[in-house]
Amino acid sequence: MIYGALEAGGTKMVCSVGDENLKILDRAVFPTVTPDTTIPQMIDYFKSHGISSLGIGTFGPVDLNENSETFGFITTTPKPHWGNTPILPFMRGALQVPAMIDTDVNAAALAEFSVGAAKGLRSCLYVTIGTGIGGGLIVENNLVHGLVHPELGHMLLRPLASDPAPDGFCPYHKGCLEGLASGPAIEKRWGESAKTLPEDHMAWTLEAEYLAQMCVNAIVSFSPEKIVLGGGVMHRSHIFPMIRRRTLELLNGYIQSSALLNGADSYIVPPGLGDFSGVTGALILAKRALEA
Amino acid sequence: MIYGALEAGGTKMVCSVGDENLKILDRAVFPTVTPDTTIPQMIDYFKSHGISSLGIGTFGPVDLNENSETFGFITTTPKPHWGNTPILPFMRGALQVPAMIDTDVNAAALAEFSVGAAKGLRSCLYVTIGTGIGGGLIVENNLVHGLVHPELGHMLLRPLASDPAPDGFCPYHKGCLEGLASGPAIEKRWGESAKTLPEDHMAWTLEAEYLAQMCVNAIVSFSPEKIVLGGGVMHRSHIFPMIRRRTLELLNGYIQSSALLNGADSYIVPPGLGDFSGVTGALILAKRALEA
Numbered sequence: 001m002i003y004g005a006l007e008a009g010g011t012k013m014v015c016s017v018g019d020e021n022l023k024i025l026d027r028a029v030f031p032t033v034t035p036d037t038t039i040p041q042m043i044d045y046f047k048s049h050g051i052s053s054l055g056i057g058t059f060g061p062v063d064l065n066e067n068s069e070t071f072g073f074i075t076t077t078p079k080p081h082w083g084n085t086p087i088l089p090f091m092r093g094a095l096q097v098p099a100m101i102d103t104d105v106n107a108a109a110l111a112e113f114s115v116g117a118a119k120g121l122r123s124c125l126y127v128t129i130g131t132g133i134g135g136g137l138i139v140e141n142n143l144v145h146g147l148v149h150p151e152l153g154h155m156l157l158r159p160l161a162s163d164p165a166p167d168g169f170c171p172y173h174k175g176c177l178e179g180l181a182s183g184p185a186i187e188k189r190w191g192e193s194a195k196t197l198p199e200d201h202m203a204w205t206l207e208a209e210y211l212a213q214m215c216v217n218a219i220v221s222f223s224p225e226k227i228v229l230g231g232g233v234m235h236r237s238h239i240f241p242m243i244r245r246r247t248l249e250l251l252n253g254y255i256q257s258s259a260l261l262n263g264a265d266s267y268i269v270p271p272g273l274g275d276f277s278g279v280t281g282a283l284i285l286a287k288r289a290l291e292a
Numbered sequence: 293m294i295y296g297a298l299e300a301g302g303t304k305m306v307c308s309v310g311d312e313n314l315k316i317l318d319r320a321v322f323p324t325v326t327p328d329t330t331i332p333q334m335i336d337y338f339k340s341h342g343i344s345s346l347g348i349g350t351f352g353p354v355d356l357n358e359n360s361e362t363f364g365f366i367t368t369t370p371k372p373h374w375g376n377t378p379i380l381p382f383m384r385g386a387l388q389v390p391a392m393i394d395t396d397v398n399a400a401a402l403a404e405f406s407v408g409a410a411k412g413l414r415s416c417l418y419v420t421i422g423t424g425i426g427g428g429l430i431v432e433n434n435l436v437h438g439l440v441h442p443e444l445g446h447m448l449l450r451p452l453a454s455d456p457a458p459d460g461f462c463p464y465h466k467g468c469l470e471g472l473a474s475g476p477a478i479e480k481r482w483g484e485s486a487k488t489l490p491e492d493h494m495a496w497t498l499e500a501e502y503l504a505q506m507c508v509n510a511i512v513s514f515s516p517e518k519i520v521l522g523g524g525v526m527h528r529s530h531i532f533p534m535i536r537r538r539t540l541e542l543l544n545g546y547i548q549s550s551a552l553l554n555g556a557d558s559y560i561v562p563p564g565l566g567d568f569s570g571v572t573g574a575l576i577l578a579k580r581a582l583e584a
Binding site: 061075076122123136137139140142143144145146147148149150151152153154155156157158159172173174175213218219220221222223224225250251252253254255256257259282 | 353367368414415427429430432434435436437438439441442443444445446447448449450451464465467505507508509510511512513514515516517542543544545546547548549551
């Protein structure tokens with residue numbers, strides 16, 4: 001059985017095929033130009049590999065309400081040409097295979113929950129910190145959709161007085177997580193990329209503060225059994241201990257759980273699947289589509 | 293069939309019995325003194341009514357992990373005498389009936405979800421704003437427990453510059469929801485009870501701001517299909533429109549959902565069951581205990 005996995009992003013569409021063991025067999029990348037150009041390229045790719053089903057993890061917002069007339073559409077994205085694009089119906093119609101769609105971060109959360117850092121638990125928050133910030137969520141063994149789907153990057157935080165750009169850089173919200181702590185926010189604030197800022201730069205104190213505030217609010221809101229932090233910014237792994245320490249400081253002993261002992265070392269963690277959470281999650285969605 | 297419902301609170305224990313239609317047939321209130329005194333009173337009450345099963349909605353923190361050795365214990369409460377109290381094992385052992393336990397706010401959320409303001413949906417956030425602030429949560433049709441259980445009152449907020457007490461009054465956290473917006477926080481800040489503060493008092497601008505921040509963070513974190521606000525402070529119903537307006541201002545059009553149109557009038561709402569969410573939820577837990 002060959003499964004197709006589509007990681008639909010705002011700059012590139014990563015198409016992969018994998019086997020029943022979630023092993024990736026092949027991969028192709030197409031730039032995200034327009035639906036008219038890019039969708040046929042993806043269809044050709046998956047057709048040539050004879051996939052049995054398809055899983056899609058996509059940028060959003062996306063309509064995940066199965067009872068909606070626009071189920072499986074990318075909806076109100078500011079990305080030119082891609083607003084109101086029926087990506088799931090297009091792909092399923094052309095390929096004639098079962099398909100399942102979710103957000104890119106929900107796909108990653110599903111992978112970490114199924115075979116990664118949160119394996120064996122009943123809940124898991126996956127957050128990617130990169131060009132943007134997004135969160136995928138599994139609660140009591142279910143992917144969370146709800147009214148729309150989580151948009152964790154827009155959580156309102158409490159900017160530090162020492163922050164030279166306390167309003168952040170989100171065009172919608174002053175002082176939201178993405179506006180304060182995404183890769184571009186770091187670079188705009190300090191004039192240097194998160195990739196190269198030295199480990200002792202004040203940027204990391206602020207970054208750890210904001211990610212710790214997010215962890216605290218996630219813990220008190222829905223009590224995830226594991227918080228997985230991925231994405232480009234988290235490749236700077238020296239901030240994991242900083243985030244853990246500050247999360248515990250902010251919680252101040254209020255939440256009693258053995259998971260928070262020993263510095264929360266095994267509670268706030270990098271992805272078990274490294275940079276492969278997204279593709280693995282899309283393959284799991286494909287498996288689920290075939291079983292459904 | 294007669295069901296027992298125990299609403300276990302820090303000042304009083306409300307014991308009720310109800311029928312299969314969730315109609316309340318009788319009620320008795322015992323002050324929360326010590327387990328040695330109070331638990332036998334409750335056992336006598338329920339024994340005398342010949343209940344078939346018992347549902348408990350309790351103050352917390354409470355251990356809700358069925359695989360834990362302390363499942364059904366009130367754990368680290370600062371309430372004198374009640375730390376580490378096996379309330380579920382005691383009640384079940386003495387009454388010899390099936391019993392189910394959850395937090396008081398999860399019980400209320402379950403009631404609003406089953407027969408109240410969120411009936412027919414798949415998710416619901418219930419928040420009580422009174423002596424304390426707590427949140428109960430249903431996501432994808434399941435009550436949320438997770439690592440511990442939600443402790444929504446301790447969400448970190450962004451205090452307003454115009455707040456005369458911006459740190460709030462929580463002994464654990466500066467500027468958390470409960471510390472800023474509970475009934476006692478209002479009274480400490482303004483020297484007057486939330487019950488009597490005039491509708492045009494600045495207290496309500498601050499209160500609406502903090503509850504709106506909480507609503508925004510809930511919406512972006514787990515996307516509930518309905519937010520139900522109950523508890524004593526919300527009896528001052530003039531703040532509902534203020535909270536809705538401020539929530540939409542803070543979201544700034546980022547979340548596109550028909551539920552947020554028309555001023556979110558039917559999205560952020562009072563309890564459909566008025567002050568009976570808690571007891572109704574405990575009765576539903578009792579029904580579930582019998583069915584399980």
